[in-house]
């Protein structure tokens with residue numbers, strides 16, 4: 341039996357990887373790098389423990405046979421992290437398009453709007469709630 345077949349057989353009925361596990365591994369790498377930076381000044385056992393805990397948790401989740409519970413955890417993680425990821429994506433988009441577009445919020449429904457940068461005052465209609473309002477650039 342080849343190595344990959346063995347792995348496949350071992351993982352049958354087990355949960356495997358998901359986005360929460362990737363986050364846990366990312367967190368472990370973060371603690372590891374932070375520990376390298378800090379170790380010169382204060383040896384930090386706490387960071388080392390956090391790092392080990394994240395890896396252990398990720399391995400436990402990948403090996404788990406309780407697939408429903410792990411999927412529920414992943415759903416909770418996704419629901420929690422989605423707005424945070426969206427916020428960062430928006431900031432990157434705003435920065436990239438800063439010369440072309442001005443971003444503003446609709447005063448009525450708080451939707452994010454993008455207005456082409458051309459000098460002066462503009463009347464804008466919100467595509468979401470159809471409310472009109474003025475934007476000065």
Ligand SMILES: [Zn+2]
Pocket residue numbers: 446447448449450451466467468469470471
């Ligand atoms: Zn609106």
